[in-house]
Amino acid sequence: xxxxxxxxxxxxxxxxxxxxxxxxxxxxxxxxxxxxxxxxxxxxxxxxxxxxxxxxxxxxxxxxxxxxxxxxxxxxxxxxxxxxxxxxxxxxxxxxxxxxxxxxxxxxxxxx
Amino acid sequence: xxxxxxxxxxxxxxxxxxxxxxxxxxxxxxxxxxxxxxxxxxxxxxxxxxxxxxxxxxxxxxxxxxxxxxxxxxxxxxxxxxxxxxxxxxxxxxxxxxxxxxxxxxxxxxxxxxxxxxxxxxxxxxxxxxxxxxxxxxxxxxxxxxxxxxxxxxxxxxxxxxxxxxxxxxxxxxxxxxxxxxxxxxxxxxxx
Numbered sequence: 001x002x003x004x005x006x007x008x009x010x011x012x013x014x015x016x017x018x019x020x021x022x023x024x025x026x027x028x029x030x031x032x033x034x035x036x037x038x039x040x041x042x043x044x045x046x047x048x049x050x051x052x053x054x055x056x057x058x059x060x061x062x063x064x065x066x067x068x069x070x071x072x073x074x075x076x077x078x079x080x081x082x083x084x085x086x087x088x089x090x091x092x093x094x095x096x097x098x099x100x101x102x103x104x105x106x107x108x109x110x111x112x
Numbered sequence: 113x114x115x116x117x118x119x120x121x122x123x124x125x126x127x128x129x130x131x132x133x134x135x136x137x138x139x140x141x142x143x144x145x146x147x148x149x150x151x152x153x154x155x156x157x158x159x160x161x162x163x164x165x166x167x168x169x170x171x172x173x174x175x176x177x178x179x180x181x182x183x184x185x186x187x188x189x190x191x192x193x194x195x196x197x198x199x200x201x202x203x204x205x206x207x208x209x210x211x212x213x214x215x216x217x218x219x220x221x222x223x224x225x226x227x228x229x230x231x232x233x234x235x236x237x238x239x240x241x242x243x244x245x246x247x248x249x250x251x252x253x254x255x256x257x258x259x260x261x262x263x264x265x266x267x268x269x270x271x272x273x274x275x276x277x278x279x280x281x282x283x284x285x286x287x288x289x290x291x292x293x294x295x296x297x298x299x300x301x302x303x304x
Contacts, residue, residue, distance in 0.1 A: 006285065009292075010257040013238035017147045017160050022139050025167045029132065032168065 046091060053084045116140075120183035127174050135174075139167055142184065146191045147257050152251035153195040154244070162198045166191045181268065188259060189269045192251070199247075241291045248272075249284035256281060 018024075066072075116137050126134035146166070148158035169190055177186055229299075242250045248270075255261045255269060266277050 006288065007257045009238055009288075010242075010253060012235045013148070013150045013242060014144050014235075014258065015151050015156075015239065016144050016272075017163060021143055021160065021164070022136060025139050025164055026132065026136055028164065028168055029135065029171050032172075 042095065046088065049087060049091070050084055053087060054080055124174060124177060124179075124183055127171070131274045133219060135171055138170075138183075142187055143167075143241065145184075145254075146187065148258055149188060149191055149251060149254050150195050151239075152254055153192070153199055153247050158198060158202070162195045163191060164197075169194065181265070184259060185261065185265050185269060188255065188261070192269050196209060198245065237295065238292075241288060241295075244291065245284060245287055248280055252277060252281050253284045 116135070118134070120138070120141075123134040123138050127138070145161070147159060150163050150166075153159070154162055166187070170187055173190075177183065188258050202223055242253065243254075251270065252266060261269065263274060263277055266272070267274055270277070272280070
């Protein structure tokens with residue numbers, strides 16, 4: 001058997017995925033693109049917020065905390081990290097709530 | 113305007129500029145060969161999932177494609193890597209050997225000769241022979257003959273060394289011919 005014969009044999013063995021394969025791929029591509037588009041403004045908002053926290057940390061200082069006989073003074077780095085993680089946590093919860101509300105729209109008031 | 117006879121590079125440029133219809137043409141153009149390659153590593157259903165994942169990867173990383181190699185070579189590399197990692201994750205290698213043995217018996221029991229077969233039957237027979245082979249042998253055969261890649265491109269796609277590609281291809285060819293010959297012999301015996 002020659003090389004060309006093997007080639008012909010293998011050409012005949014070509015397999016096809018399911019008929020709706022292209023549609024499935026295109027649907028997932030479009031879906032992912034839409035999700036990315038939705039995420040982008042959120043990401044921008046988070047980045048802006050984070051930048052604001054960093055800038056504010058140069059202006060504001062956490063006051064010294066006096067608890068009984070103990071004295072706490074937080075470093076600016078800790079303040080930034082702590083406050084930004086707190087804000088991000090709150091933001092993620094708010095986004096979750098927004099998604100829940102968006103998926104369950106309030107009932108439309110009936111006529112009369 | 114995107115045409116189905118546009119070259120790969122033209123289509124890639126269009127996809128880079130946000131034309132999703134150009135990507136659809138690329139998917140249609142390469143889905144069969146890519147699926148055949150994926151079937152060398154994974155079972156049919158998993159192969160389709162891996163292929164879908166590969167095409168999505170291609171879409172999202174197409175801006176990284178600089179045209180140093182052909183688009184098909186780049187795509188097949190992604191397909192093969194995705195299939196390998198999926199096989200690794202699912203520990204399919206053991207079950208693949210099992211599947212190979214199972215298909216081996218099917219190939220041996222086949223009593224229909226090539227000359228008398230309809231095209232679909234012949235295609236089924238060749239696929240069963242390919243499935244009965246080791247995954248790397250079937251993969252290299254398909255890469256070499258089906259997607260018409262040269263040794264260097266196969267090395268890039270699979271990550272194998274030149275010696276391994278040459279030896280595996282040699283063994284694969286020999287094994288394929290032997291199996292087809294055995295089907296021929298079975299057919300002749302059944303006729304006589």
